[in-house]
Amino acid sequence: MFPTIVALRNERLVATASTPRIEATMSCATALAVGLDPQALVVAAEALLDGEQPALTYAVMTRDRQARWVLQEVTETADEVRFSVPVDGGEPTGQGAGTLRLLAEAMGQRPMDPTQVARTDRSGTFGEEPFMPPEQGRVVLDAGTISTLQERIAQIGGQALYLARSPEAGKLALSAGLPRACLLGGEPPA
Numbered sequence: 001m002f003p004t005i006v007a008l009r010n011e012r013l014v015a016t017a018s019t020p021r022i023e024a025t026m027s028c029a030t031a032l033a034v035g036l037d038p039q040a041l042v043v044a045a046e047a048l049l050d051g052e053q054p055a056l057t058y059a060v061m062t063r064d065r066q067a068r069w070v071l072q073e074v075t076e077t078a079d080e081v082r083f084s085v086p087v088d089g090g091e092p093t094g095q096g097a098g099t100l101r102l103l104a105e106a107m108g109q110r111p112m113d114p115t116q117v118a119r120t121d122r123s124g125t126f127g128e129e130p131f132m133p134p135e136q137g138r139v140v141l142d143a144g145t146i147s148t149l150q151e152r153i154a155q156i157g158g159q160a161l162y163l164a165r166s167p168e169a170g171k172l173a174l175s176a177g178l179p180r181a182c183l184l185g186g187e188p189p190a
Contacts, residue, residue, distance in 0.1 A: 001056075002158070003045040005029060007038035012017035012165070014038060014142065017149050019158035026099065028149055028160075029106035034144025037111035037138075039063050041103050048071065059096065069096060114138040139169050141177035150182050158165060 002018040003025040014036055017028040022045060029041055035053045043059040049071070058070040070088035089096075117137030117170035118130055132140065142162060149160040162178060164185040173183060 001044075003043065005032060006042040006044065007032045007036045008040045008042065009036065009038045011039075013163050015146055015160065016161045017153060017158065017160045019153050019156055021156070022099075024153060024156055024158060026102050028153065029102055030109055031145055031149055033106040033187055034109050035141055035148075036185075037114075041107060043103065047071075056083070057096070058086070059103060061107050062106055065104050066102065067100045069100070083189055101136060103136055112141050114141055117141060136172060139164075139172045140163050140176045143173040143176035146173075146182050147177050147179060148177055151154045 002020055003022040004016055004018040004092040005025050005028050006013060007015045015032065017032065019025045019028075026045065029043075029123035032038060032041060040058050040060060042061075042064045045057050047055045047057045049055045054074040054076065056072045056074060058068075058072070060070065069091070070086045071089040072086040073084040075084070084130060091097075104136045115131060117132045117140050119132055131137065146160045146162040150158075152158075153160060160182055162173060162182050164173055164183060167185075170183055170185055174180060
């Protein structure tokens, strides 16, 4: 598993970015925090407990900068993979503390305002609203953020994904320039 950063908003997964290198994955934090306005960012990575027990680690940072470090043991057999119940990972040290610091800095940035996304389908003549409704502006900002990240991390084998909240949101994201390979959910345009 590549190190992965996950953006959560309204108690659902909105987007992920994965790269082969933790530094490259962490470089996505500010773009996700500013472009997606998530309530939380989570960095997931593989680890070894006591040098031998496989585990997953999660660094969680909320918009109000509440942090958690979580561990989840992984047991592999020939037939299955089992995940333990996630537990408090204690105080992070070394790279873990740096991860939480970077996430806090990213979440401290002001997000983009979806009410200020300009329409491209109208001339903006007197009396017409020049901006998109906030819910449409939010999808356009999401699509632009993921498109930019994908362009940046694809060069090193990374992948950015966007999970559309509905088929309509998926279509709007595609029409706003989101690459089809980055869309999860939604329907292809007719």
